[in-house]
Amino acid sequence: MQAADAANWNTGTVMNVKDYMQQVGKAAREASRATARASTAAKNTALLTMAQAIRARVSELLAANAADVAEAQANGLDAAMLDRLTLTEKGVEAMALGLEQVAALPDPIGEISDMKRRPSGIQVGRMRVPLGVVGIIYEARPNVTADAAALCLKSGNAAILRGGKEAIRCNQAIAACVREGLAAAGLPASAVQVVETTDREAVSHLVAMPEYVDVIVPRGGKGLIERVSKEARVPVIKHLDGNCHVYVDGAADAAKALAILENSKTQRLGTCNTAESLLIARGVAVSLAPTLCAMLSAKGVEIRGCEETRKLVPQAIAATEEDWYTEYLAAIISVKIVAGIDEAIAHINTYSSGHTESIVTENYTDAMRFLREVDSASVMVNASTRFADGFEFGLGAEIGISTDKFHARGPVGLEGLTSLKWIVLGNGEVRA
Secondary structure (H helix, E strand, O other), X not given: OOOOEXXXXXXXOEEEHHHHHHHHHHHHHHHHHHHHHOOHHXXXXXXXXXXHHHHHXXXXXXXXXXXXXXXXXXXXXXXXXXXXXXXOHHHHHHHHHHHHHHHHOOOOOOOEEEEEEOOOOOEEEEEEEEOOEEEEEEOOOOHHHHHHHHHHHHOXXXXXXXXXXXXXXXXXXXXXXXXXXXXXXXXXXXXXXXXXXXXXXXXXXXXXXXXXXXXXXXXXXXXXXXXXXXXXXXXXXXXXXXXXXXXXXXXXXXXXXXXXHHHHXXXXXXXXXXXXXXXXXXXXXXXXXXXXXXXXXXXXXXXXXXXXXXHHOOOOEEOOHHHHHOOOOOOEEEEEEEOOHHHHHHHHHHHOOOOEEEEEOOOHHHHHHHHHHOXXXXXXXXXXXXXXXXXXXXXXXXXXXXXXXXXXXXXXXXXXXXXXXXXXXXXXXXXX
């Protein structure tokens, strides 16, 4: 790839993007050695100081975000992206709380487990260690800047954060708070770097620097994740789609089904853990399908249903085969009547993106089968799919959600940003 020149978003200074990213990578690799050996106290001091700085600079952060939002609106950014981009006072406080919660979590680094004495006399076990340098690429989500900084630092990693151009002002304002925290703890400023160019070429270089970067985490739309997966020369933790399902079983409680479906689909339309498909057991379809779909219609949700659904729900339009696969990120849902638990599981395992699925049932056997047999990263019983989130799972925050089966799956928190190495403790033993 031919190197290109680009301007710093703020100063207008011309930079060679390849050279700039190489400098960022080299600095991150050097900083990763400091973060790997940093004490728990130092890391927590940094995180708590970041939280204080974010609260102290709330007006500055909101002003930067308002400028980002105004430019994004002028450029025609779609409603779902604008929703993710927009920051409120509540959102700023949530960032600060997230930093404090990560500080309160146990430090996983250096934890020793599974120690066993072998016949030779040696003790063999495993120690949890950082991955090294984590590159995070994300779009219009300024809160990711704080979340990613917190999780990477607490897990002993250095971070390179490349936010979307839509949030450049707010991301850099948050970055200033992060640097304040690092300085208070005596850690290098390069332990968390927020890329200062909006040039797309920066992403191509970031994902192709195995000498400096150990793992990439893309957070954004399918196009971004596909591009990163295609170009990356380092491992990628990712999910492509969030085609999540709610299955209303034949033994479902009607009130629970209504509340869970309403929250799963309508609380927020543009998130990856929003329900996009509804399955209803045939035995309760006559009584529940009209009620459930009436609630959705009242919320402005378009129903795309199978033939049986359309007979019970007059406002439903015909679903196509493509609908069963689709993550709408909009006020649309696909609805199918199924024979029961077997067909529900088969449908989900065929069409789901492997993100999050929920069953509504009072039948213990069906619930346990659903948990065991549905092949998704998060599987729930009698709960909204919207709970598939690192904060809600008690991780403090999340770096992203993975639908891969290696190395991490589901919401990725501190443990997902670490690895295990074998350790041996001896007392002069030699192998016979």
